Amino acid sequence: MYSLSSPIQSVSRVAPAYQKRLLKLGIKNVRDLLYHFPFRYDDFSKIISIVDLKLNETATIQGEVTEIENIKTWKKKMTVTQAFVCDKTGMIKAVWFNQPYLIDQIKEGSRISLSGKIAFDGVLFISNPAYERLPPAADRQTMDNESRTTSDKRFAIRDLRHTGRIVPIYPETSGITSRYLRYIIQIILSSCFIEDWLPQEIKKSKNLPDLNEAIKKIHFPDSFQEISRAKRRLGFDELFSIQLVSVRQKFQWQKQRAPGIEFNQPLIKNFVDGLPFKLTDAQRTAAWEILNDISKTVPMNRLLEGDVGSGKTVVAAIAALQTAFDGKQAAFMAPTEILARQHFETIKHFFSNQDLPIAFLAGSDCQTNLPRHFGKKEIIEKIKKGEIKIIAGTQALIQKKVEFKNLALAIVDEQHRFGVAQRASLQNNISRIKDDSPKEIPHLLSMTATPIPRTLALAIYGDLDISRLNQVPKDRKEIITKIVKPAERQKSYEFIRQQIKQSRQAFVICPRIENESNKETGAQIFSDKRKTAWLETKAAEEEYKKLSKEIFPDLKIGLLHGRLKPAQKQKIMKEFSAGSIDILVSTSVIEIGIDVPNASVMMIEGADRFGLAQLHQFRGRVGRGKHQSYCLLFSQSNSKDSALRLRALLETKTGFDLAEKDLLLRGPGDFIGTRQSGLPDLSMASLTDFELVRQAKNEATAILSKDPELKKYPLLAEKLSKFKEIIHLE
Structure with missing residues (x-):
């Protein structure tokens, strides 16, 4: 008899050569094989x-x-x-x-x-x-x-x-056919009993089949009705597991205590009235939700998601201002030094009329808004004494070297890039931040510029309260977006030249060069991040050479990619912001956090290789000034699916609508990057089923409310422990 943990080497008739090939599909044990579901x-x-x-x-x-x-x-x-x-x-x-x-x-x-x-x-x-x-x-x-x-x-x-x-x-790879997989899976199913961990009351109330039956019918069904029934059970399993992790994390977070930050209405009113622009209704609502949360002693755990240019930073700044004037500290954390520095500059500008010490702290640089220069050690000491009220930096701020006096609000930008497990780790780190209030943890505000479809928000971010910024300032001009045919490329280059003659600037985005070795049919490729960065860099370098030597030899061309050192990136961005660079060639590193109001053209090479949400992010890097801006999409693909997606970008203007379309066109697996997720494709498809996600969340909440430690459900507790080892949402 086999168990789910039996190594694939123990399965009869799986020769060593086939064991190596199965590894390419991520199949190491019996569970991996049985959960290698058919795609049609x-x-x-x-x-x-x-x-x-x-x-x-x-x-x-x-x-x-x-x-x-x-x-x-x-x-x-x-x-x-x-x-x-x-x-x-x-x-x-x-x-x-x-x-x-x-x-x-x-x-x-x-x-x-x-x-x-x-x-x-x-x-x-x-x-x-x-x-x-x-x-x-x-x-x-x-x-x-x-x-x-x-x-x-x-x-x-x-x-x-x-x-x-x-x-x-099935998804296949070289030397492993569906015929072979059917043969091996049938052998295992005849001699493997799978213990069902889902509580009987849930199976009964939701009319779900036993796990053994579902596994057998997903592989060898007698009817398409049996396939649907098996998919529903297996999809529910993974969604329910996700919700258990999320809900338990939320319960544990809420058991702790945070400092209550008293609402100062005159302070906030004066700040808002002094802004050079009027807040949108969505910004006002989100700010109120956050201020209301941080006034309580239950720790806030809120996600602020906004469309490109919807003004998330000013909403977060309102909360930071309230925190600082209540005598406590607030920290802005960003995934990159470029974005962290931009937060520092923006906050410094917002609070130029306030008497608020503000600091920027990252691995390679540090700065304050104070009259004289302070070194890194001095800034860290001032943070420890509570003399610096607002700190912007990377996530290095929550490492051991930095101590706070009374950190009450942690703001983490682009945290949507972390899944359930990563958020739990980040929250644990934040809760262990050293300060003079060891019995209290800071409130946590996460921000993202990538709108998340409603179903995914419920499924993946169930432990967070969510505020949405679905409006942009009324005076902002709509970005003109065009799909450029190969025959029109030269005209586009001439158009960019004309824009630069008018003292504008342009971005050119390059996708990574496709790695031919990763094109095995149906194989689940787990990409190496360093290799991906190298491929992106290579593509950008080739584009840079072409533009600087052949197309625009008379213009100043810059190159930005993820493999540059932080100081080099900062230097290039400073030059581009100052207008010293006419065209900036870049990898997807500029997807977030780049704000250059004078840039009016976004040119995207290989646009078909990006998702709609990412293309929308690129497009949002322009249109931030008073000039009309343009987004030019170049594609070599003749695929109907690619054409549909690019057409959707032309027809749909808001990030939230595009996110829903992207989910439908590409599926949730591609939308949230689950090539590294550990979740099967079948479970990914279940993420589009809002009702099933809702049911899974309700059941997880109900069962943890009455039995937080799952003592009455040992099989479920064991499953949850194993699931947390498997899952790795990006």
């Missing part, structure tokens, strides 16, 4: 007599092989295997191409089952069919298809694996 099914369940076959239909025939031979076609240099198969009603030819070994597997006189499409070449024949020799139990029934009873047919189908039934098709 071929319906070969229609078993009919040869005399009843019709052109272009997909069907299964069963009969005796009367003749089989290999024929070499010298002109095309291929081998054609042809066999003649007969039943009591007639005879048909079966043809296979470049599979000469079949003559050793299919013998004259043997009984065989063939499934495939019926073609015509003077006479009807079955083209390149799936095949399998009929098992002894079915041999006695196959010749007289019309005389079989229903129970006889079911018996025959149960014995079949590749034909005469609904046949699963």
